[in-house]
Amino acid sequence: MHNAFGKQAGLTLVIGGTGKTGSRIVERLKAREVPVRVGSRSTTPAFDWNTEAGWDACLEGVESVYITYAPDLAIPGATDSIQAFVDAAKRAGVRRAVILSGRGESEAQACENIVINSGLEWTVVRASWFNQNFSEGAFIDMVHAGQITLPVGDIAEPWVDVDDIADVATAALSEPGHGGEVYEVTGPELLTFRDIARALTRATGRSISFVEIPHEAFVNGVRESGAPEAVVWIMDYLFSTVLDGRNAHLTGGVERALGRRPKRFADYARDVAATGVWRIPA
Numbered sequence: 059m060h061n062a063f064g065k066q067a068g069l070t071l072v073i074g075g076t077g078k079t080g081s082r083i084v085e086r087l088k089a090r091e092v093p094v095r096v097g098s099r100s101t102t103p104a105f106d107w108n109t110e111a112g113w114d115a116c117l118e119g120v121e122s123v124y125i126t127y128a129p130d131l132a133i134p135g136a137t138d139s140i141q142a143f144v145d146a147a148k149r150a151g152v153r154r155a156v157i158l159s160g161r162g163e164s165e166a167q168a169c170e171n172i173v174i175n176s177g178l179e180w181t182v183v184r185a186s187w188f189n190q191n192f193s194e195g196a197f198i199d200m201v202h203a204g205q206i207t208l209p210v211g212d213i214a215e216p217w218v219d220v221d222d223i224a225d226v227a228t229a230a231l232s233e234p235g236h237g238g239e240v241y242e243v244t245g246p247e248l249l250t251f252r253d254i255a256r257a258l259t260r261a262t263g264r265s266i267s268f269v270e271i272p273h274e275a276f277v278n279g280v281r282e283s284g285a286p287e288a289v290v291w292i293m294d295y296l297f298s299t300v301l302d303g304r305n306a307h308l309t310g311g312v313e314r315a316l317g318r319r320p321k322r323f324a325d326y327a328r329d330v331a332a333t334g335v336w337r338i339p340a
Contacts, residue, residue, distance in 0.1 A: 068093070068119075068120070068121025068122065069093045069095055069120045069122075070092055070094050070121065070123065070124065070231055070232070071095045071097050071105075071117065071120045071122070071123045071152075072084050072087070072094060072095070072096055072097060072123075072124045073105055073123065073124060073125055073126055073127075074097065074098065074124075074126040074127075074128060075094075075095075075096030075097050075098050075101070076096065076098045076100065076101075077098075078188060078194055078220050079126060079158055079223050079224055079227065080096075080097075080098075080124065080126060082220060082224035083124055083224050083227050083231070086224060086225070086228040090232050092231070092232050095116065095120065097116050103115035103116050104116075107127060107128070107139050107143075110142055110146075113143060113146045114146060114149075114150065117146060117147055118150065120147075120150060120151075120152050121152065121153050121154065122152070122153065122154040122155070122156070122231050122232075123152055123155050124156050124157075124158070125140070125155060125156065125157040126158040127139065127158075127169070129288050129289050129292045130160060130163075130166070130295075130296075131159055131160055131165060131166035132163045132165040132166050132292065133288055136165065136166075136169055137165070137168050137169055137172065140157075140172045140173070141172050144173060144176045144178070147178065148176065152178060153178065153179055154178060154179040154180070154181075154237070155173050155179070155180050156182075156183060156231050156236075157169070157170060157180070157183070158185065158227065159182055159183065159184045159185070160184070160185070160186070161184050161185060161186040161242060161244075161300075162186065162300050162304040163300055166184075170182050170184070179237040180237065181227075181230035181238070181241065182239070182240040183227050183230065183241050183243060183311075184240060184241065184242045185242075185243050185244075186215060186216060186217075186244070186300075186305045188217070188219070189218065189219045189220065189245070189321075189323055189326040189327075190219070190220045190326075192254070192258065192327075192330075193336070194220075196293070198335070198336075201258055201262070201266060201336050202336065202338050202339060204264060204265060204266050204267065205266070205267050205268075206254065206255050206266065206267070206268045206269070207269045207271045208271065209270065209271055209272060209273040209276040209297050210301050211270060212250045213251075213302065213303050214249060214253075214303075214306045215248065215249060215301070215305060215306065216245050216247070216248055216249075216305065216306070216307070216308050216309070217244075217245045217254070217323050218320060219323075222243060222245075222312050222316075222321055225316055226241050226243055226312060229315055236315065241311035241315045242311045243309070243311035243315075243320070244309050244311065244320065245308075245321065245322065245323060246308065246320050246321075246322055247322065248306055249323055250268075252268045254268070254323065255267055255268040257323055257324050258336075260324070261327035261328050261330070261331040262327075262331050262336050263331075264338075276293070277293065277294045277297075280294075
């Protein structure tokens, strides 16, 4: 499919272009014949949130930018980084910014506001927990072990598929009509972690259970696994603060942006199981 501006669309910088959402957005933009620059520490020019001196090279000739901040916009200092990046983008002549934000996180909303007030054409894509956390992220080892052990009770979350997030962001980056929109994206149903375990059991044909564990034990386990301190911090923050039911409602962001329903977790689980990713490693 061609992009809405024709083949001459300007360059799009995809920050985190090798990550869960970014890699999918890169793939989709290339399919639309939109020129793409992948922004990651492994590319040339390299993009690193901690190396501001390298940003100008990444922004040269860029018209649109997809902003994703790892591990999360709620991390202390993220607002300073986002403000500095937006300033650099404006100096470089960037016209459009699409930011991936976190649902129910006041710190993330502060970062959204920096983009909203930047003078750039902006779109906010606000998501909560990704389905792909169980196949490409923090929880895949738990699926292999047959036991999802987390410090959470029967809190329901509107799990969203990363492919849906990528479709929304791609539309905002390459089509008119998405400027000034806050798309709060969710899946089509609320599911507890116990529901998730049942869905994974059905999809894999193996028994996968959910076990609630104490918060401190979980955080210590993340730390002992060798995870970076920022990841330890965000896991502590998410499970102690955000996962309290504040996001236990559905929104129509995917439908508003794309005119279709979002993907169900059961369909995600079926598709991933077919790839063999969840087969128990030897």
